[in-house]
Amino acid sequence: MGDSGAPGAVAEGLEEYRAELTGYCYRMLGSYAEAEDAVQEALVRAWRSLDRFEGRSALRTWVYRIATNVCLDALASGRRRALPMDLSAPSEGGTPPAPPQESVLWVEPCPGGDPEAAATAGESVRLAFVAALQHLPPRQRATLILRDVxxxxxxxxxxxxxxxxxxxxxxxxxxRATLAARRHTTDGPAARPSDSVRRVLAERYATAFSRYDMEELSMLLHVDATLCLPPYAKWMRGVPDIHAWLTGPAIGCRGSRLVPTQANGSPAFGQYRPSRDGTGYVPWALQVVEFSGTRISGIAAFRDTDRLFPLFGLPERLDAV
Structure with a gap:
């Protein structure tokens, strides 16, 4: 391998790929926790195989080959992750959800911005895009991510x-044809606003939600905005049904506080509802908010707070002010 390919230098170089490999494996698997495990397994395999790396291909290509094989092994069961939109048609907002579908493998949010921002292309880490990727056969999925992202x-x-x-x-x-067909049936990719516009919209949303100002929330939502509630299969489309949900089954969210964070390259919030004893606020959902132009196009409210809040660095509870 020569001096530049000495095992120590190669091992150090492998570690430098951890962040971008995590982004790759997240898109492949739809789960950040599984992606972290897959990257660790890939790096362990690479470290153990350093004596067989002859430098005939780039180190990056070599480690991605290993990571791809780890992901393909993980996907061999054939079960794919999904969002509620993948399972059923939208439902009325005024009706409560059926019991959680714990047997479903849900697409999960990814903390922070894109794990490897330098390699990001547009919407490539949005929840909707990651969910669409799960419809591709694993090798096609890997090919598209490697080429286009x-x-x-x-x-x-x-x-x-x-x-x-x-x-x-x-x-x-x-x-590409499969993804294009899915975009056609789901109204196409979102028109991504500038960072400054998203920041303003996110701040307006947080203020309106905390005040439970339905008029302001309705103004912020796109006419075809969606709201989904993993692990419930229920989801809604359109301002009237989202309004009916918030003022009906979800009325207990009135008085919530939102703590800002980032998920999948979009603004996100830890939602804390008032505790029943009135002593503060307790975790309720991680909201991931997506935008199209100058409106909110989608809200995904993930209820698995025990696992997600620590992952996103959110506090266990908020004290009363």
């Missing part, structure tokens, strides 16, 4: 999959 060449992807360039290009075209 991470910038690998067709030759590099072919080498990674041990296939021909023509085969890699064919897989990419099929994957």
């Amino acid at each position: 991470l910038g690998f060449s067709a030759r590099e992807v072919a080498a990674l999959h041990s296939c021909t360039v023509a085969s890699a290009n064919s897989a990419l075209q099929r994957a």
